[in-house]
Amino acid sequence: MLAEIITIGDEILIGQIIDTNSAFISKELNKIGVQVFQITSVQDDREHILQALDEAAGRAQLVLVTGGLGPTKDDITKLTFCEYLGDKMVENQDVLDNIHHLFQKYFKREPSPTNLHQAMVPSSSTVLQNLHGTAPGMWMEKNNIVYVSMPGVPYEMKHLMRNEVIPRVVSRFNRPHIYHKTLLTYGMGESSIAERIESWEIALPAHVKLAYLPNLGKVRLRLSAKGPDQRALQEEVDGLMEELWKMNDDIAVGYEEETSIDRRIGALLKERGQTLSLAESCTGGAITEEITQHAGSSAFYRGSVVPYATELKTSILGVPAQLIEKYNVVSEEVARSMAVQSQQVFKSDYALATTGIAGPSKGDGTDEVGTVCIAIASPKGVISERFLFGQLRERIIRKAVNKAFEMLLAEILKN
Amino acid sequence: MLAEIITIGDEILIGQIIDTNSAFISKELNKIGVQVFQITSVQDDREHILQALDEAAGRAQLVLVTGGLGPTKDDITKLTFCEYLGDKMVENQDVLDNIHHLFQKYFKREPSPTNLHQAMVPSSSTVLQNLHGTAPGMWMEKNNIVYVSMPGVPYEMKHLMRNEVIPRVVSRFNRPHIYHKTLLTYGMGESSIAERIESWEIALPAHVKLAYLPNLGKVRLRLSAKGPDQRALQEEVDGLMEELWKMNDDIAVGYEEETSIDRRIGALLKERGQTLSLAESCTGGAITEEITQHAGSSAFYRGSVVPYATELKTSILGVPAQLIEKYNVVSEEVARSMAVQSQQVFKSDYALATTGIAGPSKGDGTDEVGTVCIAIASPKGVISERFLFGQLRERIIRKAVNKAFEMLLAEILKN
Numbered sequence: 001m002l003a004e005i006i007t008i009g010d011e012i013l014i015g016q017i018i019d020t021n022s023a024f025i026s027k028e029l030n031k032i033g034v035q036v037f038q039i040t041s042v043q044d045d046r047e048h049i050l051q052a053l054d055e056a057a058g059r060a061q062l063v064l065v066t067g068g069l070g071p072t073k074d075d076i077t078k079l080t081f082c083e084y085l086g087d088k089m090v091e092n093q094d095v096l097d098n099i100h101h102l103f104q105k106y107f108k109r110e111p112s113p114t115n116l117h118q119a120m121v122p123s124s125s126t127v128l129q130n131l132h133g134t135a136p137g138m139w140m141e142k143n144n145i146v147y148v149s150m151p152g153v154p155y156e157m158k159h160l161m162r163n164e165v166i167p168r169v170v171s172r173f174n175r176p177h178i179y180h181k182t183l184l185t186y187g188m189g190e191s192s193i194a195e196r197i198e199s200w201e202i203a204l205p206a207h208v209k210l211a212y213l214p215n216l217g218k219v220r221l222r223l224s225a226k227g228p229d230q231r232a233l234q235e236e237v238d239g240l241m242e243e244l245w246k247m248n249d250d251i252a253v254g255y256e257e258e259t260s261i262d263r264r265i266g267a268l269l270k271e272r273g274q275t276l277s278l279a280e281s282c283t284g285g286a287i288t289e290e291i292t293q294h295a296g297s298s299a300f301y302r303g304s305v306v307p308y309a310t311e312l313k314t315s316i317l318g319v320p321a322q323l324i325e326k327y328n329v330v331s332e333e334v335a336r337s338m339a340v341q342s343q344q345v346f347k348s349d350y351a352l353a354t355t356g357i358a359g360p361s362k363g364d365g366t367d368e369v370g371t372v373c374i375a376i377a378s379p380k381g382v383i384s385e386r387f388l389f390g391q392l393r394e395r396i397i398r399k400a401v402n403k404a405f406e407m408l409l410a411e412i413l414k415n
Numbered sequence: 416m417l418a419e420i421i422t423i424g425d426e427i428l429i430g431q432i433i434d435t436n437s438a439f440i441s442k443e444l445n446k447i448g449v450q451v452f453q454i455t456s457v458q459d460d461r462e463h464i465l466q467a468l469d470e471a472a473g474r475a476q477l478v479l480v481t482g483g484l485g486p487t488k489d490d491i492t493k494l495t496f497c498e499y500l501g502d503k504m505v506e507n508q509d510v511l512d513n514i515h516h517l518f519q520k521y522f523k524r525e526p527s528p529t530n531l532h533q534a535m536v537p538s539s540s541t542v543l544q545n546l547h548g549t550a551p552g553m554w555m556e557k558n559n560i561v562y563v564s565m566p567g568v569p570y571e572m573k574h575l576m577r578n579e580v581i582p583r584v585v586s587r588f589n590r591p592h593i594y595h596k597t598l599l600t601y602g603m604g605e606s607s608i609a610e611r612i613e614s615w616e617i618a619l620p621a622h623v624k625l626a627y628l629p630n631l632g633k634v635r636l637r638l639s640a641k642g643p644d645q646r647a648l649q650e651e652v653d654g655l656m657e658e659l660w661k662m663n664d665d666i667a668v669g670y671e672e673e674t675s676i677d678r679r680i681g682a683l684l685k686e687r688g689q690t691l692s693l694a695e696s697c698t699g700g701a702i703t704e705e706i707t708q709h710a711g712s713s714a715f716y717r718g719s720v721v722p723y724a725t726e727l728k729t730s731i732l733g734v735p736a737q738l739i740e741k742y743n744v745v746s747e748e749v750a751r752s753m754a755v756q757s758q759q760v761f762k763s764d765y766a767l768a769t770t771g772i773a774g775p776s777k778g779d780g781t782d783e784v785g786t787v788c789i790a791i792a793s794p795k796g797v798i799s800e801r802f803l804f805g806q807l808r809e810r811i812i813r814k815a816v817n818k819a820f821e822m823l824l825a826e827i828l829k830n
Contacts, residue, residue, distance in 0.1 A: 010624070010626060010639065011626060011628055011637070012437075012438070012441075012454065013441055013450075013451045013452070013453070013454065014441055014442065014445050014451070014595060014639070015437070015438040015439060015440070015441030015442030015443075015444075015445060015451075016438075016442075016595075016597070016628065016635075016637065017438065017628065018433065018434075018435050018437075018438045019433075019434065019437070019438075019454075020433050022427075022430070022433075022434070022456070023427070023430040023431075023432065023433045023434075024430060025430070026427075026428055026429055026430030027429065027430030027431075028430075030429050030430060035428075036428045036429070036430075037428070037458070037463075038428070038455060038456065038457055038458075038463075038467075039427065039428065039434075039455070039456035040453060040454070040455050040456075041437070041453065041454035041455075042453055043452070043453075044626075048452075048453075052453075055470075070605065070627060070629070071605065071606045071609065072605060072606070072609045072627045107604070112606060112610055114606050114609060114610065115606055153629070155807060155809075155810055180429060180431075182431070189522070190485065190486065190487060191486045191487070191527060191529055191530055194486065194487045194529060195527055195529065209425075211425060211426060211459075212485060212487045213426050213431065213432065214485070214568070220431070222426070222431065224425065224429070256431075278721075284703060284704060284706070284707025284708070284712075285700035285701075285702075285703030285704040285707055285719060285721075286700075286704050286707075286708075287700075288699060288700030288703070288704075288721050289699060289700040289701050289703075289704045291699070292699025292700055292701075292721070292723065293699070293701075293808075293809070293812070295773075295774065295775050295776070295808055296776075297699075297723075298723055298724070301723055302723060302724045302727065303720070303721050303722045303723040303724055303727045303731070304700060304719070304720070304721040304723075305718070305719070305720050305721070305731070306693075306700075306703050306707070306718050306719040306720070306721075307718045308707065308712075308713055308716055308717060308718040308719075309713070309717045309718055309761075312717065312718045312761065315760075316718070316720070316731075316760060316761075345730075345731060346724075346727065346731075358710075359710065360710050361710070361711075392570060393708075393710055394570075394708070395570055397708070
């Protein structure tokens with residue numbers, strides 16, 4: 001069964017915002033065996049929206065639309081839907097109550113006429129109550145095609161998808177089965193992996209596809225399969241995945257659907273009752289942010305210091321000033337000292353340290369832009385490595401983050 | 416003049432990656448007066464790609480395609496283009512040389528046959544040399560429509576857009592003028608702003624559009640205008656923007672095209688020769704990461720500590736343990752102490768501190784999930800405020816980051 005997504009908003013087409021909604025919606029639909037055939041981003045423009053709805057309806061049975069539902073004047077999605085359905089707008093009491101409730105709770109004031117106007121919906125639509133905002137979701141039908149309209153604000157859309165849209169799609173449509181599984185690997189390039197598994201890949205059955213998704217030091221290997229029997233499909237892909245893992249045992253981190261490298265690290269540390277601290281210089285908090293974004297990180301993560309100015313490596317972490325002078329601030333020696341000191345200061349079992357030149361200027365170092373030293377202190381000692389990560393700041397930081405996680409996981413697995 | 420973007424890749428349609436390329440391409444095209452009419456994401460599938468190319472060609476004069484150019488077997492874009500053009504594939508010597516050069520420089524080995532195969536391109540295409548990867552960009556024409564094919568890897572695509580595609584588009588097409596300007600505001604909701612400026616908005620000329628782009632504590636107000644005379648257009652919008660700024664002087668931070676709130680803060684501090692440090696508990700490095708992502712932050716940013724475990728607030732920052740016991744770790748008192756201590760430890764003029772409960776569990780605090788206290792120590796003293804930011808971890812952190820920047824900027828402007 002096919003679906004299409006239409007995202008509405010000039011801000012997408014002028015590049016002012018990145019459309020993250022489509023990826024979320026696609027993922028949720030995939031889980032229940034609905035395949036997204038196409039994603040289309042169109043203007044806040046009546047004719048363009050009507051055209052996109054028509055085209056999507058020619059290809060899919062379910063059309064999900066986000067955006068264009070705000071209280072302000074640039075949003076015309078709802079009126080256009082009403083026209084498309086040949087319907088008229090009516091005030092919906094549930095939406096009205098919800099608007100009053102939200103204003104009372106969060107803004108301690110009465111909603112304005114502009115806010116109350118959001119309670120108007122096409123008369124034939126089923127309202128999907130938006131508990132996190134004043135714009136309602138709507139479920140509509142025309143010629144046996146289902147149209148769903150949701151606000152573009154990501155967390156409002158996510159709530160509606162999970163609680164209102166997915167359950168309705170499940171009961172409304174018969175769906176075939178799609179199954180994906182993705183192996184996360186770190187430390188080897190796409191083409192090297194491809195050569196390593198070439199004969200296995202050629203021998204894959206026709207209904208199973210392999211995709212390579214490379215990104216700055218990691219490559220994701222995704223198997224996708226479609227078939228009539230969910231259980232058989234899953235067993236088949238799981239079996240193939242085990243083969244793929246075995247062939248790549250030296251670089252495999254886990255299945256993406258179950259973990260990420262930082263989650264894997266967190267899970268291992270929690271399981272062992274061990275802890276982690278970070279001393280991030282050139283990565284400037286990027287590793288810390290990655291770890292703390294997940295709930296439950298406080299169970300193993302102690303804290304970080306980002307000693308951006310060179311002398312803070314000494315004053316806060318206690319890295320000897322003469323070490324920095326002798327070896328240079330960007331050196332394996334300083335990285336190792338940062339890790340060991342961090343381990344002590346934070347009283348953690350493991351400590352990860354980065355020092356490098358993210359560029360574009362050379363800072364206090366004398367080395368080439370892109371030079372990064374990473375060290376890991378573990379209960380058994382300290383290791384370090386020096387890298388050259390190219391020229392672009394953003395990429396240097398991202399590669400250093402990926403490499404740091406790769407080294408940390410390897411070190412934890414060794415101990 | 417209209418363009419369309421087609422992004423190719425099953426990984427987009429199953430939601431495995433977020434399409435960030437389209438936003439970048441749209442922004443670059445907008446700067447030179449090319450309007451993106453539609454963005455379409457399609458499968459790695461010959462027929463679907465052919466259909467999308469045909470549809471886009473019916474609406475636009477320029478069709479930019481990303482993705483589907485990797486060395487592995489899931490990528491079929493190039494062959495499909497060749498078929499679409501009625502062309503044949505030939506080996507391109509420049510691409511071949513580039514592949515050899517990249518392998519020598521970065522991998523210290525010979526490219527494989529799979530890698531060398533990437534030198535095949537449709538014979539009528541103009542190769543756009545990709546200095547950062549082995550997949551070449553291609554510029555093609557059919558029936559007076561220009562097609563550009565670029566790799567999907569963001570930094571490779573960005574390089575090609577800036578250095579190869581944009582200059583060619585500029586010399587190939589006559590373009591009308593589009594002008595956008597966006598005012599960043601913090602601290603007031605979309606509908607309150609809309610009511611405040613209602614009569615002004617209604618009186619806007621027809622060729623000028625106003626859009627509201629709200630996001631967790633900030634609202635961006637974008638004016639867009641189209642017209643024949645670039646200079647007149649710019650003057651008109653700049654004038655309107657000044658009016659809009661005046662009406663919103665209490666919440667305006669700057670023009671997004673020129674700044675962001677963290678850049679504005681950085682610029683002010685640099686100008687004054689002042690410095691900043693951070694003590695981030697509940698925001699877990701998110702503010703630090705925001706600041707260090709920009710080149711040049713080391714000129715004003717000293718460093719951060721993320722004392723995630725409660726006792727580290729005492730051992731590393733020197734927050735008195737009895738203060739934490741008396742007031743609770745999530746309190747304005749503790750936030751203020753963290754800020755003042757951070758100011759001293761890092762020897763910075765300003766220090767920003769956060770402590771709160773990002774959830775989903777309550778951690779060491781006893782307060783409601785979503786409670787966040789933010790404090791700022793300045794050369795003149797310390798201020799603090801307590802907030803309730805809802806239920807969702809990701810949103811709580813993001814709102815705290817936005818609010819912290821808002822408070823910090825206000826404090827810097829006061830001094």
